[in-house]
Amino acid sequence: MKLLIVDDENRTRELLRNYVPWDAIGIDEVETARNGLHALELASERKPDIILCDIRMPKLNGIEFARQYRNIDPRCPVIFLSGFSDKEYLKSAIHLKAFTYIEKPVNLDEVREAVESAIAQRREEVKRREDERQLQAGFDRSLPFLRQEMVRKLVAHPEAPNVVPALRSRDTFLLPLEGPYTVAVAALYWSPADLPEEPAVTHERILESICRHPKLTSRMLLAGFDSRNHLVVVLPGDYRSSYRDGRETIEEISSELRAIAGDKIELRLGIGEAAPSLSAIPAAYRLASHASAYQYYGNGAHPVFANALGEHFAIEPNWEEVRLMRDQLRRGEIAEARRTVERWTVYARERMDLDISRLKDTYFQFLVAIMETAVQLGAAELSEDTERRYMWKEIDRIPSLDALERYVLEFMEAMTGPSGDDEGAGTGKMREIVRYVHAHFHEKGFTIREIADHVQFSETYLCAYFKKQNKQTLKEYITDTRMNRAKELLRDANVKLFEVAIRIGISDANYFTTFFKRNAGCTPSEYRERAVK
Known part of the structure; x- marks a missing residue:
């Protein structure tokens, strides 16, 4: 001190x-x-x-x-x-x-005693302030999640016995106990190539920013992600689609939310009809979700209010259309197969199904049929890299109906060759893929997903595209690259076997031996003996 x-x-x-x-x-x-x-x-x-x-x-x-x-x-x-x-x-x-x-x-002893007492007081004060700081920091970290849990309660079970007592803590939960309330729901879309972090990390960043945002907190709004990973905002007041009834406020909130999300995230905001009381919030939430989903069929640049919703109907897979497209592909009638998918998109737009997962499932069936046909024709290999769960994960990130159609048609291009690109463009993309493999195959955790993100292809499209262009699967090419490098290193007797394994991206020496023998027909030691001779 x-x-x-x-x-x-x-x-x-x-x-x-x-x-x-x-x-x-x-x-x-x-x-x-x-x-x-x-x-x-x-x-x-x-x-x-x-x-x-x-x-x-x-x-x-x-x-x-x-x-x-x-x-x-x-x-x-x-x-x-x-x-x-x-x-x-x-x-x-x-x-x-x-x-x-x-x-x-x-008196020096008296001075010393006084200073000792002051030191004790000062240390106690410093400790108390540090405890308060840590307590506040812990509360600040938990605040976005406390508010998220309240949002989830409000949109599902606002009559739960702990809701009203908790809302009396206005410093924590902001909302007044009396309505009306306006509910907004935003679907968020982004590419893992742009934001490689886990979705939960992105959600946490957004919620923390909302909690710290002075303009948004001054509106006394609550925000949280629901079980479908949609951002839900509940704010006091009745805001409607006309500027006379508060649309300008919604536009401002939308602008602030987009700024928080960042330019790499597409945010589609839907606004429900006003809820007069806490018990009416779930109905307002459902309408806001529909308004958000409505933007999947068009431009999502501006908020959509529930009163703008037109007629919409459920859509189910048409297995006859799926079989027709499959038969067209088998016969090599690629243009006809494309038109089948495009015709389905016209039909989907007419139905305007607001259950986007159900809509995507119909395209998923087309996608599965394309991949199965590609395997039968030898244009792709159904491996762990192209299993259905990966395909579904990829289409779940697609932000619009038009993009969904383009995504499915990409797989036809992978089977038949690029329809609009010249040969030079295809060659350039292959060079980019090959360069990336050679630059990163030795890194721990290297995956095909990384290559796909780098070249901005879907994972399944990348595998099909590479097989079509190279007459070899991407997984086989990576294996050959590792084997060639391993053989080169094994010719140097000064490089230990475990070093060879690490330098080709394999951290387990025993697995390296298994991997090498499976692909070369002999162990690394046996290969070294022959090579050195």
Whole structure:
């Protein structure tokens, strides 16, 4: 800790500085000042933990110095020294909440005891503030999740017995107990190539930013992600589609949410009809979800209000259309197969199904049929890289009906060759894939997913495209690349076997032996013996 001694008498300053064993009681630095003005400059710069200060000094007395320094550090303990029994000075010291008061001539033991007590107080104060800081930091970290849980309660079970008591804590949950309320729902879409972090990390970042955003918190709104990973916002008030009824506020909130999400995330905001009470929030939430889904069929640049929803009907897979497309592909009638998918898109747009997962499932069936046909024709290999769960994960990230159609048609291009690209463009893309493999195959955790993200292909399309262009699966090519590098390293007798394994991206030496023998027909040691000879 740091101590500042302020006294206009040089002898007193030196006595206090040199004849008290400060280090024994926890004082690491001792500074002295010759008057209050000098002390104010020094204390402002050095920020002492404790101050020993004479009262009667020229230029600026101790009381006035302490009064001014209180504006800089109101918690610093001040121990006053004075040879005058002046009641007015004592009153001023008490008013300034002086730690204690020592009369001159000073007793060094008394000074030491006073400073020791001040140190204990200072340490206790520092510990208390640190505990408060950690408590507040913990609360700040948990606040977005507390609010998210409240949002989930409100959109599903607002009559739950703990909802109303919790909402009485306005500092935490912001919303008033009385309606009306407006509910907004936003579907969020982004590419893992742009945001490789886990979705939960992105969600946490967005919620924390909303909690810290002064404009949004001033609206007293709550935000959280529902079970479908849609962002849900509940705010007090009745906001409708006309500017007279508050549309401008919704536009502002939409703009702030888009800024928080960032330019790599597409945000489709839908607004439900106003809920007059807490119990009506689930119905408003469902309408807001439909309004958000409505944007899948068009432009999602602006919020859509529930009153803009037209007729919409459920859509189910048409197995006859799927079989027709499969037969067309088998016969090599690629243009006809494309038209079958495009015709389905026209039909899907007419139905305007607001259950987007159900809509995507119909395209998923086309996609499965394309992949099965590609395997039968030898244009793709159904492996762990092209299993259905990966295909579904990829289409789940697609933000619009038009993009969904394009995605499915990509697989036909993978089977038949690029329909619109010239040969040079295809060759350039293959060079990019090959370069990436050679640059990263040795890295721990290297996957086909990384290559797909790098070249901005879907994982399944990448595998089919590579097989079509190279007459070899991508997995086989990566294996060959690793094997070629391993054989090259094994020819150098100074490179240990485990080093060879690590340098081709395999951390387990036993697995390396199995991998090498499976692909080369002999163990690494046997290969080395032959190569060295």
